[in-house]
Amino acid sequence: MTESETNKKRVQVIDSHTAGEPTRVVIAGGPELGIGDLQSRLALLRTAHDGFRKGVVFEPRGSEVVVGALLCEPVNPASAAGVIFFNDVGYLGMCGHGTIGLVTTLAHLGRIAPGKHSIETPVGTVQTELHSDGTVSVRNVPSYRYRQNVSVEVPGYGQFAGDVAWGGNWFFLVAEHSYDLRLAERTVLIAVTTALRTALAENGITGEGGAVIDHIELFSAAENQGNSSRNFVLCPGASFDRSPCGTGTSAKMACLHADGKLDEGASWRQEGILGTVFVGSVMAQGDGVLPVISGRAWVTAESTLLFDATDPFREGIPF
Numbered sequence: 001m002t003e004s005e006t007n008k009k010r011v012q013v014i015d016s017h018t019a020g021e022p023t024r025v026v027i028a029g030g031p032e033l034g035i036g037d038l039q040s041r042l043a044l045l046r047t048a049h050d051g052f053r054k055g056v057v058f059e060p061r062g063s064e065v066v067v068g069a070l071l072c073e074p075v076n077p078a079s080a081a082g083v084i085f086f087n088d089v090g091y092l093g094m095c096g097h098g099t100i101g102l103v104t105t106l107a108h109l110g111r112i113a114p115g116k117h118s119i120e121t122p123v124g125t126v127q128t129e130l131h132s133d134g135t136v137s138v139r140n141v142p143s144y145r146y147r148q149n150v151s152v153e154v155p156g157y158g159q160f161a162g163d164v165a166w167g168g169n170w171f172f173l174v175a176e177h178s179y180d181l182r183l184a185e186r187t188v189l190i191a192v193t194t195a196l197r198t199a200l201a202e203n204g205i206t207g208e209g210g211a212v213i214d215h216i217e218l219f220s221a222a223e224n225q226g227n228s229s230r231n232f233v234l235c236p237g238a239s240f241d242r243s244p245c246g247t248g249t250s251a252k253m254a255c256l257h258a259d260g261k262l263d264e265g266a267s268w269r270q271e272g273i274l275g276t277v278f279v280g281s282v283m284a285q286g287d288g289v290l291p292v293i294s295g296r297a298w299v300t301a302e303s304t305l306l307f308d309a310t311d312p313f314r315e316g317i318p319f
């Protein structure tokens with residue numbers, strides 16, 4: 001091997017998309033994070049190896065749309081895998097589309113067969129099921145509405161009211177607005193939801209315990225009459241979810257259940273901005289719900305990322 005070859009660190013990834021939203025699963029070559037629980041491994045990744053996250057999802061290897069998923073050995077040997085999700089801004093507690101992508105990737109690698117599989121995440125273990133038609137169901141973490149009908153003035157855009165809810169990430173959910181949830185309107189939708197997120201922070205409107213609300217969700221009637229609703233979801237940073245957002249659908253169903261508008265076991269068909277759908281349902285649990293969401297992912301690439309010690313952008317381009 002030449003000197004320049006030995007300078008290159010190799011990271012193996014499998015890319016997929018779930019209902020249009022990409023996931024990049026790191027299957028080998030990631031940093032050594034020990035054998036602690038997923039929360040402590042996430043803390044180590046964040047403090048000691050953040051350049052790895054950036055290198056995997058930032059340009060020139062990735063983009064602001066890519067959600068990374070670092071495959072980890074599970075703490076409990078009965079679990080199929082552990083995972084830490086990350087993006088261009090930082091780390092995600094849970095990721096619905098990413099979990100569907102991960103399970104599809106594990107099946108693609110021949111590591112799991114149709115059936116039930118536990119996946120450990122930094123916010124708890126989620127139960128998944130790979131169905132024989134390739135669909136994946138995810139029983140998400142307990143989800144709940146934290147605050148109802150919170151008003152905020154958004155400079156340049158006016159007054160908005162919405163609910164604050166947890167679905168594995170923190171969401172502000174807005175049903176009443178004048179925006180058209182179509183892909184062609186994405187620049188306007190990104191601008192208004194980004195301004196709304198800034199206004200929430202500036203007005204001290206947070207999730208429980210002061211947690212930052214980093215996802216904003218707008219709803220409208222579905223385009224396809226067979227679906228229950230359509231959404232647009234701003235992710236942390238400047239990108240929007242191409243899928244209907246698993247954690248966002250969980251937060252929505254928690255609010256609907258709290259309002260008496262979604263019975264246990266009833267189906268909720270959440271249409272995203274591309275018209276793709278996650279099908280969800282809930283079981284009541286404590287003050288919230290235990291949501292299940294189902295969707296489909298497709299593997300798009302098997303690649304090796306090269307990190308060359310002499311590359312000035314080996315840890316990505318810092319926009």
Ligand code: PYC
Nearest residue numbers: 095096097245246247
């Ligand atoms: O599907 O939960 C989700 C998700 C969160 C951010 C992007 N997708």
